[in-house]
Amino acid sequence: MKGSHGLMAVVLAAGMWGWNGGARLAAQIGEPSIPEAEAKKPADRRVQELLDAEGIKYEIDNDGDFRVTFKMEDGRTQLAWIRTPTQRLGEMEIREIWSAGYRSKGALSLELTTRLLKANAQVKVGSWHIRKMGEFNYAMFCVYLAAKSDAKTLRKLVEVACETADELEKDVSSKDDL
Numbered sequence: 421m422k423g424s425h426g427l428m429a430v431v432l433a434a435g436m437w438g439w440n441g442g443a444r445l446a447a448q449i450g451e452p453s454i455p456e457a458e459a460k461k462p463a464d465r466r467v468q469e470l471l472d473a474e475g476i477k478y479e480i481d482n483d484g485d486f487r488v489t490f491k492m493e494d495g496r497t498q499l500a501w502i503r504t505p506t507q508r509l510g511e512m513e514i515r516e517i518w519s520a521g522y523r524s525k526g527a528l529s530l531e532l533t534t535r536l537l538k539a540n541a542q543v544k545v546g547s548w549h550i551r552k553m554g555e556f557n558y559a560m561f562c563v564y565l566a567a568k569s570d571a572k573t574l575r576k577l578v579e580v581a582c583e584t585a586d587e588l589e590k591d592v593s594s595k596d597d598l
Contacts, residue, residue: 521588522559
C-alpha cells in the first residue's frame with residue numbers, strides 16, 4: 421500500500437468548493453500574516469444575525485468569513501469558521517462550517533488518513549477533509565447546512581465541528597493550538 425495515502429488524501433479532500441483560504445487560515449492560527457492592504461470582503465448579514473441571536477462572539481476575517489472560538493467543556497478552546505460564500509445545490513443554498521483538528525508540515529500519515537476516512541462513515545453530519553494551505557496540511561472537520569438555517573441549528577453544527585475537530589487534536593497532539 422506504499423503511496424496510497426495520497427489517494428486517500430484526494431478522497432478526503434474532495435469537497436464542494438475550491439478552497440483558497442490557506443493564507444487566511446495560516447494567519448489566523450499563528451502563521452505569517454496577510455498583507456494589510458488586502459481589501460476586506462463583506463460578511464453575510466444573515467450569519468451575523470444568527471450569531472448575535474445566540475450570543476456567540478465572532479470576528480470577521482478579510483474574506484468576510486466568521487471566526488468563532490468555542491470553549492469546550494474541559495476548558496480547551498477550538499476555532500471554527502463559518503463561510504460567507506454559499507453554493508447552490510439545485511434550489512438549495514448551502515454554507516460551509518469547518519474546524520481544523522490537525523496540522524502538519526508534511527503529508528498526513530497513512531494511519532491518520534485511514535482513521536479520518538473510517539471516521540467519515542461514523543459521523544451523523546459532516547466529514548473530514550484534508551486541505552493544503554501554505555506550507556501546512558490540515559485535517560478539517562467540515563459541516564454543510566442550508567444558508568436559511570435558524571440560529572439554534574447554526575450553533576449546534578458549529579459545536580459539532582468544534583467538538584469533532586478538538587477530539588482529534590487532543591488525541592493526536594494533546595495541544596490546544598487550533
